[in-house]
Amino acid sequence: MEQAEERKLISRAKKGNDEAFTALFQKNYMFLYKYLIKLSLDPSLTEDLTQETMLKAYVHLPNFKGDSKFSTWLISIASRVYIDHQRKEKRERKRFEKARDDATRKVKWDISMGGHEWTEYMSQFAELDPDIRAPILLRHYYGFTYPEIATMLNIKEGTVKTRVHNGIKQIRKEWS
Structure with missing residues (x-):
């Protein structure tokens, strides 16, 4: 897509024209998808991240200043979405491990109190x-x-x- 055409679509999308944003979405979808699939190595996660990225782009489109290409802006959003997802996964994994360790400690205690050996x-x-x-x-x-x-x-x-x-x-x- 030419930059002049892209700027027109962005301008129309900022004014609330959903067809213009849809055109931007369609033009950048595969580029964004390919980036995220290489990053996540998980097709189903990539679909979710791509959708979330485009939703954030739609919501924050008025903040797009046009200093860079639209695709560059999308990649920065996608990168943050991916990093946030990884942090959330890490927190959930730690929470799960703590719950498992707590449960194991309780079972150990119950077994030892029952006169058995762990x-x-x-x-x-x-x-x-x-x-x-x-x-x-x-x-x-x-x-x-x-x-x-x-x-x-x-x-x-x-x-x-x-x-x-x-x-x-x-x-x-x-x-x-």
Whole structure:
């Protein structure tokens, strides 16, 4: 798109012309999408980030001064949206890890108060992802077969075998 045409569309969009903004959106969508897919490496996240970027651009269009190309302005918004998303993910991950650690501490306490011993194996087991922990528990503690576990967890038998194998391997790796 020529800069003169882009400036006209921006001017019309700033005055509230939604068709002009739609044209700007369509002209810059693939450029923005390609940038965000390279940044996030996740197509579904990229769709969300692209939409959020364009929404922010729409809301803050009156603040666009025209000192740079419109696409440059969009990239700066997209970069901030991506960084904000990463920070939010990090906060949520920390919150989840704290909740998991608190729950593990409570279980340890309850077990020790019940006269049982909390072993290092149990600590390693507690560190596993719940998707891996459940099949191992059902297989090695309760003795269910792989097909039974697959039915109970509504996953494929091969997935059960993989999760059990990878979980045991992870525990062994921690011990060596």
